[in-house]
Amino acid sequence: MGIALAVMSVLSLSLGAFHIPLYSVFGILIDTVGLELIDFSQQQSNVLLHIRLPRILMAILVGGGLGVTGAALQGLFRNPLVEPGLIGVSSGGALFAVIFIVFGSTLPFLSYFGGIGLPLFAFLGGLINTLLVYKMGSSVGKTDISLLILAGVALNALSGALIGLVIFYADDAALRNFTFWSLGDVGGANWSKVGISFLLISGPVMLVLSQFKNLNALSIGENEAFHMGVDVQKVKYILLFASALIVGTAVSFTGTIGFVGLIVPHLIRMTFGADHRLVLPGSFLLGALLLTFADLLARTIVMPSEMPIGIITAIIGAPFFIWLIINVKKIRS
Amino acid sequence: MLQAQDIHFCIRNMPIVDKASVSLAPGELTVILGPNGAGKSTLFKVLAGEIPCKYGKVDYNGSPVNGFSAKNLALVRAVMPQHSSLSFPFKALEVVELGLLSGGGSYRQDLLEEVMNETQTWHLKDQLYGNLSGGEKQRVQLARVLTQIWDKKPFPRYLLLDEPTSSMDIALQHHVLRIIHKIKKRNIGVLAILHDLNLAANYADKVILLKKGRILHQGPVKEVMCASNLEEVFEHPIQVFSGLEDSPMIIQSIPFVQNHLEIKLA
Numbered sequence: 001m002g003i004a005l006a007v008m009s010v011l012s013l014s015l016g017a018f019h020i021p022l023y024s025v026f027g028i029l030i031d032t033v034g035l036e037l038i039d040f041s042q043q044q045s046n047v048l049l050h051i052r053l054p055r056i057l058m059a060i061l062v063g064g065g066l067g068v069t070g071a072a073l074q075g076l077f078r079n080p081l082v083e084p085g086l087i088g089v090s091s092g093g094a095l096f097a098v099i100f101i102v103f104g105s106t107l108p109f110l111s112y113f114g115g116i117g118l119p120l121f122a123f124l125g126g127l128i129n130t131l132l133v134y135k136m137g138s139s140v141g142k143t144d145i146s147l148l149i150l151a152g153v154a155l156n157a158l159s160g161a162l163i164g165l166v167i168f169y170a171d172d173a174a175l176r177n178f179t180f181w182s183l184g185d186v187g188g189a190n191w192s193k194v195g196i197s198f199l200l201i202s203g204p205v206m207l208v209l210s211q212f213k214n215l216n217a218l219s220i221g222e223n224e225a226f227h228m229g230v231d232v233q234k235v236k237y238i239l240l241f242a243s244a245l246i247v248g249t250a251v252s253f254t255g256t257i258g259f260v261g262l263i264v265p266h267l268i269r270m271t272f273g274a275d276h277r278l279v280l281p282g283s284f285l286l287g288a289l290l291l292t293f294a295d296l297l298a299r300t301i302v303m304p305s306e307m308p309i310g311i312i313t314a315i316i317g318a319p320f321f322i323w324l325i326i327n328v329k330k331i332r333s
Numbered sequence: 334m335l336q337a338q339d340i341h342f343c344i345r346n347m348p349i350v351d352k353a354s355v356s357l358a359p360g361e362l363t364v365i366l367g368p369n370g371a372g373k374s375t376l377f378k379v380l381a382g383e384i385p386c387k388y389g390k391v392d393y394n395g396s397p398v399n400g401f402s403a404k405n406l407a408l409v410r411a412v413m414p415q416h417s418s419l420s421f422p423f424k425a426l427e428v429v430e431l432g433l434l435s436g437g438g439s440y441r442q443d444l445l446e447e448v449m450n451e452t453q454t455w456h457l458k459d460q461l462y463g464n465l466s467g468g469e470k471q472r473v474q475l476a477r478v479l480t481q482i483w484d485k486k487p488f489p490r491y492l493l494l495d496e497p498t499s500s501m502d503i504a505l506q507h508h509v510l511r512i513i514h515k516i517k518k519r520n521i522g523v524l525a526i527l528h529d530l531n532l533a534a535n536y537a538d539k540v541i542l543l544k545k546g547r548i549l550h551q552g553p554v555k556e557v558m559c560a561s562n563l564e565e566v567f568e569h570p571i572q573v574f575s576g577l578e579d580s581p582m583i584i585q586s587i588p589f590v591q592n593h594l595e596i597k598l599a
Contacts, residue, residue, distance in 0.1 A: 078420035217431055220417050220477075223383055227414075228481065229407025229435035274421035 004289055011296070020044045020052075050190070058189035058197060059295045060288040062254050065201045065246040067287020070261025071268070071279050072208045075215035076239045077137075077148065078222075081324070083262035084247045087137075087152040088129035090258075091159035093244075093251035096125025098163050100252075101177045102170040119200050123248030129155050130240050193253055200249040204242035205284065211235060212276040219274065257310050259317020260287050266324065290316075334358055334394065335410070335491045335522055340379050341388035342372075342546075349375045351546040352389075359489035359522040362513055364533040366526075367543035368567055373526045374415065374495060376543065380524065381412045381493050394489060407435035410491040411481040413474055415499070419462050425473045426458035432480025448483055451512060452476040453505075467500035475509065485519055492516065494525040498532070510536040530571075534558050534582040542566045558584070 010025060020028075024040040028048050066084065073082045073089075084090050100121040133155055137148030170178060214235045217225035222232050250257070268282040294312040301307055335357035342350040350372045357363050357380075365373050378384045380391060382398040391398040393409050401409075411432075419428070429445055449455040452472045457465060462473060475497055482490050494513075498506040510532055517523050527533050533540060533554070540558055541551040544566045550557045555575075563571045563584070570587040 075421075080421070213434055216423075216427070217434055219419055219421050219423060220428065220431065221414070223414060224412075224417055226383065226403055227381065227407065227410075227412035228431060229404040231403045269421060273427070274423045275427055 020048055054191050054194045055189040055295065056292060057194050058254065059291045061197045061201050062250040062257065063260055063291025064284040064288035065205055065250050066257065066260040067264040067283035068205050068208050068280055069243045069246050071265035071283040072215065072239050073243055074265055075218060075276060076236060078218065080266065083259070084243065085256060085258045085261070087133045087148065088155035088159065089126045089244055089247045090251055090256045091156045092129025093122035093126035093248040094256055095159040095163050097122040097252045098166050098178060102166050102174040116196055119196060119249040119252040122252035123245045126248040126251070127241065127244035129159065130244050134240065197249055197253055201246050204245045207238060207242045209280050211239060212280050215276040255310060257291070257313055259313050259321065260290055263317055263320050264290060334489070335380065336392045337380055337389065339389035340376065340386055342375055342379060342384065342386050348546050350379065353548050355380065355541060357491060357522040357524050359520045360517055361538040362517055362523045362525065362536060363539040363541060364525050364527050364537040365541045365543055366530065366533055366566070371543045372546040373543055377493060377495050377526055381410065382406055404435065407481065409488065410493060411478045412493045413478040413495060413497055415495040417474055422461050422463060424458065425454060425460055425462055425465065428462050428473050429476045429480055432477040435481055436484065444480065444483055448476050448480050452479065453508070468502065468505060471497060471500050479516065482521060490521045492521055492523045494523065496526050496528065499528065506532060530563065530584040534584055
């Protein structure tokens with residue numbers, strides 16, 4: 001799958017509104033380490049290094065992050081229907097991102113954070129929503145999935161309403177910023193954003209990957225995991241915290257991209273089994289692959305303009321979700 | 334020694350377990366018997382350290398249970414709950430493998446194979462847990478729990494089983510109790526909730542009779558499991574045939590059939 005991701009990345013580098021032949025792609029990449037073997041134009045190089053490459057790296061980081069988060073949350077809540085968007089992580093992140101964008105210029109203390117402020121703020125929102133949903137959805141240590149989803153729906157609605165309220169108070173400049181952000185897809189990526197995302201996403205992803213044994217134990221049940229020596233409460237907080245950080249960062253840079261966190265872990269489980277040793281890294285790779293592919297489609301379908309990437313993931317994701325709901329009994333048994 | 338003193342557990346001021354004191358010695362099988370709703374599972378969960386109890390205390394080898402980290406507790410006791418459902422399609426072998434988690438987590442093919450052969454589950458290893466029958470699932474769970482305490486250790490350990498044989502056929506029930514008989518010799522104290530009085534009578538070293546949250550009788554099988562004690566606990570006519578020295582004890586509950594009642598009345 002790693003190879004597939006590499007191939008997809010190179011293909012994505014080549015294809016697009018401004019076509020760069022494959023051999024030139026290699027030429028430019030080799031040139032960056034100092035070897036001039038294959039000819040290319042300066043324009044090709046600029047497009048590739050400053051527009052396309054950061055954008056693809058962003059797609060890999062965000063897609064992989066969403067995939068891992070989906071797998072981790074499904075494992076944590078012991079339910080295959082959980083998804084960062086469904087339980088309110090994304091909407092909480094979005095709300096706080098919007099607050100930051102709209103009030104960022106009027107509240108001077110917010111500007112101290114610089115470029116890292118937006119993702120950190122979105123992380124905070126995601127974390128608050130996740131904890132609220134989790135508290136509402138569980139009683140006496142057991143997670144009631146219908147309560148959990150209801151709590152998610154309620155918080156999603158509330159966050160949506162509050163986003164509307166914030167926009168209502170936004171001035172023209174803030175509104176324009178918001179519009180750009182909400183259309184936001186991986187297209188807005190530049191090297192500084194990629195750097196910040198890498199900092200904020202790679203750490204929590206590693207943290208989640210290290211929890212594979214505990215997630216396996218949790219699949220039998222929280223009490224059983226405790227009997228086997230897992231500090232369940234600690235694992236929960238690690239996973240919720242890491243998920244909020246990953247999704248918050250992703251949302252703050254690329255807007256809410258749905259369904260990646262839902263579909264990807266399922267596809268991995270169907271092909272490689274349920275062992276989180278494989279499910280977690282597999283979900284990262286497939287999530288990255290899927291989002292890179294979706295981004296490629298978004299850039300090429302309606303060339304030379306672009307389609308928002310969220311539309312593409314939803315078009316693939318929503319029917320899959322419906323199929324999943326119909327077949328959930330079979331998958332569980 | 335696993336010792337519990339004056340365990341008291343209430344839900345909305347209703348005592349579920351009322352001033353229960355239990356001690357579980359390594360090398361012995363202690364069986365908890367009692368009617369439905371007697372508080373067996375609650376007592377079991379308190380002993381396992383799963384539910385913290387406000388009143389009374391539980392000590393493992395002399396140290397209070399709430400002072401143990403989950404990890405250290407997993408080294409001295411293993412627990413098999415009544416039901417475990419899996420949220421994802423794991424294979425039977427992967428479920429058993431989870432028992433290795435507390436021992437540092439290195440993969441031990443030989444240990445897994447030995448335990449799964451012992452529990453007659455090795456042939457199921459590549460099947461999905463969700464597709465197994467009830468009895469097979471129980472055996473796989475038992476294998477997982479045994480894996481956790483299979484290696485010999487220099488300190489006494491405990492195995493807690495909540496109705497481990499409830500979905501098994503007769504031969505398998507006896508098979509499981511023979512495994513328990515074997516494992517307790519590794520300096521392991523076993524506590525099991527059972528419903529089958531005959532299994533309890535013929536395999537247990539000690540018996541605890543629980544009713545409405547209170548321990549009515551506890552002690553060695555021969556002393557505790559007499560007809561009058563059992564009738565008191567289960568509120569049903571019961572006959573006990575002790576037999577001779579080596580022959581098995583047979584416990585019979587009397588059916589509510591007209592002519593039996595007449596015989597008793599006469």
